[in-house]
Amino acid sequence: MNALLQVENILIRFRSKNRIQALLDRDRDPFIDAVCGVSLDIQKGETLALVGESGAGKTTLARSIIGLVTPQEGSIRFQGQELCGLSDRAFKPFHRDIAMMFQDPIGCLSPRLTVRYLITEPFKIHKVRNIDVRAEAKRLLEMVGLSESFADRYPHQLSGGQARRVGVARALALSPKLIVADEPTAGLDVSVQGEVLNLLAKLQDETQVSFLIITHNLSIVRHISDRMAIMYLGRFVEQGETGEIFAHPHHPYTKGLLAANPNPDPDKPKDQIELQGEIPSLMTRPGGCEFHTRCPFVQDLCRIDAPPVTEVESEHWISCHYPL
Amino acid sequence: MTNSIHASVLDIRNLSVEFATNRGRLKALRDVTLTVPNEKIVGLVGESGCGKSTVIFSILNLMAENAVITGGEINFEGRDILKLSSSQLRDLRGDRISMVFQDPMTSLNPVLSIDTQMIDIQFRSSISKAEKRQRAVDMLTHVGIPDAAHRLKSYPHHFSGGMRQRISIAMALLAKPALLLADEPTTALDATLEAQIVHRLRQLQKDLSCSILFVSHHLGLIAEFCDQVVVMYAGEVVEAGDVRDIFHRAGHPYTQALLECDPARIEEKTRNLPTIPGDIPDLVDFPSGCIFENRCSKRFEKCRISPPLRYRISPTHTASCFLLAEGGAI
Numbered sequence: 189m190n191a192l193l194q195v196e197n198i199l200i201r202f203r204s205k206n207r208i209q210a211l212l213d214r215d216r217d218p219f220i221d222a223v224c225g226v227s228l229d230i231q232k233g234e235t236l237a238l239v240g241e242s243g244a245g246k247t248t249l250a251r252s253i254i255g256l257v258t259p260q261e262g263s264i265r266f267q268g269q270e271l272c273g274l275s276d277r278a279f280k281p282f283h284r285d286i287a288m289m290f291q292d293p294i295g296c297l298s299p300r301l302t303v304r305y306l307i308t309e310p311f312k313i314h315k316v317r318n319i320d321v322r323a324e325a326k327r328l329l330e331m332v333g334l335s336e337s338f339a340d341r342y343p344h345q346l347s348g349g350q351a352r353r354v355g356v357a358r359a360l361a362l363s364p365k366l367i368v369a370d371e372p373t374a375g376l377d378v379s380v381q382g383e384v385l386n387l388l389a390k391l392q393d394e395t396q397v398s399f400l401i402i403t404h405n406l407s408i409v410r411h412i413s414d415r416m417a418i419m420y421l422g423r424f425v426e427q428g429e430t431g432e433i434f435a436h437p438h439h440p441y442t443k444g445l446l447a448a449n450p451n452p453d454p455d456k457p458k459d460q461i462e463l464q465g466e467i468p469s470l471m472t473r474p475g476g477c478e479f480h481t482r483c484p485f486v487q488d489l490c491r492i493d494a495p496p497v498t499e500v501e502s503e504h505w506i507s508c509h510y511p512l
Numbered sequence: 513m514t515n516s517i518h519a520s521v522l523d524i525r526n527l528s529v530e531f532a533t534n535r536g537r538l539k540a541l542r543d544v545t546l547t548v549p550n551e552k553i554v555g556l557v558g559e560s561g562c563g564k565s566t567v568i569f570s571i572l573n574l575m576a577e578n579a580v581i582t583g584g585e586i587n588f589e590g591r592d593i594l595k596l597s598s599s600q601l602r603d604l605r606g607d608r609i610s611m612v613f614q615d616p617m618t619s620l621n622p623v624l625s626i627d628t629q630m631i632d633i634q635f636r637s638s639i640s641k642a643e644k645r646q647r648a649v650d651m652l653t654h655v656g657i658p659d660a661a662h663r664l665k666s667y668p669h670h671f672s673g674g675m676r677q678r679i680s681i682a683m684a685l686l687a688k689p690a691l692l693l694a695d696e697p698t699t700a701l702d703a704t705l706e707a708q709i710v711h712r713l714r715q716l717q718k719d720l721s722c723s724i725l726f727v728s729h730h731l732g733l734i735a736e737f738c739d740q741v742v743v744m745y746a747g748e749v750v751e752a753g754d755v756r757d758i759f760h761r762a763g764h765p766y767t768q769a770l771l772e773c774d775p776a777r778i779e780e781k782t783r784n785l786p787t788i789p790g791d792i793p794d795l796v797d798f799p800s801g802c803i804f805e806n807r808c809s810k811r812f813e814k815c816r817i818s819p820p821l822r823y824r825i826s827p828t829h830t831a832s833c834f835l836l837a838e839g840g841a842i
Binding site: 241242348377378379380381382383385386389393404405406407408410411412430431444445447448449450451452453454455462463464466467 | 559560672673674675702703704705706707708711729730731732733734735736755756759760769770771773774775776777778781782783784785786787788
């Protein structure tokens with residue numbers, strides 16, 4: 189089956205010093221690799237969750253898919269068409285099919301515009317004519333479960349959950365085929381979080397839209413995603429079917445992440461492993477397996493050789509010398 | 513110290529706080545009663561806007577200009593904080609009561625080195641500067657900053673988020689307070705760091721034998737970390753008890769609904785997560801009955817007419833719901 193989105197081996201580098209500084213320091217490689225060699229694909233109607241700590245490169249990867257960051261190497265194909273290397277003008281038609289929900293629900297809405305203007309702005313940008321703006325605004329608000337009276341409000345009159353719904357409505361305006369959602373429930377209360385996630389699931393059932401969801405909240409990943417990829421220092425350490433990974437995590441990092449998600453039961457036995465320390469800086473990547481500085485099961489080989497990506501079971505890849 | 517005389521370091525009785533707004537008086541806290549026993553960790557849990565932070569800020573009297581405390585008392589080590597003069601209160605703040613704020617990025621001064629900030633905070637102590645520096649190094653080592661002596665000269669921006677929050681915790685504990693107020697101290701951090709910081713806090717609490725009032729909306733963290741839990745909703749305490757009372761035998765319909773909503777408790781994959789329909793009532797124009805009535809799945813006639821009192825379920829467990837009235841009101 190031809191995937192909706194295919195990302196192959198992309199490398200995204202950022203300059204870490206300006207040219208003069210690099211020359212003075214005799215630094216021949218004044219770059220950091222934010223994402224290095226990541227491949228993924230998303231099928232129609234599927235949800236892929238991207239999980240990892242801050243600084244893992246999740247958001248950078250997502251931004252490259254919607255064309256906000258240009259990868260240095262690799263390819264991103266959407267419905268078979270190459271997106272890498274397109275100019276902004278050439279990319280514009282693809283923004284009708286690939287929408288983004290940004291991290292900060294209120295911050296991504298302009299404070300001076302009404303909800304009606306905000307959710308119908310995509311039509312103006314893409315010069316969609318022959319539409320009734322009022323009717324469209326009503327239809328979109330209904331889709332996300334808000335009443336029409338919200339159309340005349342300004343962002344500061346919305347609660348976090350309502351602002352998030354407006355963000356969803358805005359992303360849905362042009363009926364995209366893929367929505368990239370960066371932390372769709374960050375900062376929301378648990379009861380509201382459920383509402384937003386149920387809404388996304390309902391929309392997916394109705395419109396067969398695909399989602400790429402970025403989050404570090406593992407307890408929601410289990411419910412909303414079909415497959416998940418765990419990212420560490422710009423690389424995937426484990427990728428596979430969500431239920432499978434929750435049941436049998438093979439990479440020590442995945443296991444550590446799952447363990448760090450506290451269970452709301454005071455008597456639950458804590459047999460799990462605890463990760464020590466923090467994610468290393470991209471400026472000083474550890475040699476060998478990049479996770480060896482924090483891995484509780486580290487052995488000599490890990491410090492020397494980077495582990496290859498292996499398929500432990502069908503459609504379940506990890507990179508670890510000594511999988512669990 | 514006075515600690516040994518009183519069974520609880522902090523005892524808040526019927527605290528009510530109102531905010532003057534241009535729509536009228538907003539009743540942010542109503543008859544809040546809660547106790548923090550000596551050397552215990554008490555979790556304060558509830559959704560945004562339920563008044564968790566208002567409780568914390570009224571303890572330190574760091575309220576906004578338009579806030580009025582309309583009733584109640586806050587007894588700290590046997591003295592009512594609300595009756596203290598501002599200079600007496602200043603002696604308590606940072607010394608007997610310390611605080612760790614939510615955002616480690618903004619609670620440290622960006623233009624002073626950690627060294628300066630950690631020595632400055634010991635201004636009450638009469639020991640020499642070298643001794644103060646040594647104490648700072650010891651405390652930093654204690655909270656898990658490697659090579660503390662060398663890193664002391666660094667500035668806050670040299671540290672990562674997790675390290676900065678450790679530094680704020682170290683600073684809060686330097687004065688060996690009797691009570692530490694922690695307002696969502698790990699919300700800005702990753703889950704892996706969250707676990708590390710919370711385990712460290714638990715260890716420090718044992719070592720320094722202080723009490724912690726821990727504010728969070730993260731149920732998993734509360735379950736793992738706290739001895740007792742107080743659940744707030746729309747400015748009222750709806751349920752309080754030992755951590756097992758709350759997580760295994762939740763009595764109040766709001767607590768039950770809140771626990772059900774947590775996706776971490778649902779083992780089976782579902783595309784339809786539970787929610788609590790409806791909104792928090794308007795705190796200016798007040799409902800006459802139970803505050804949770806409009807969203808409660810178990811409401812009946814009486815709930816709309818008069819508010820429930822606090823009822824005792826077991827010696828350690830209380831809740832404000834007519835369904836639990838058998839044990840008698842307090």
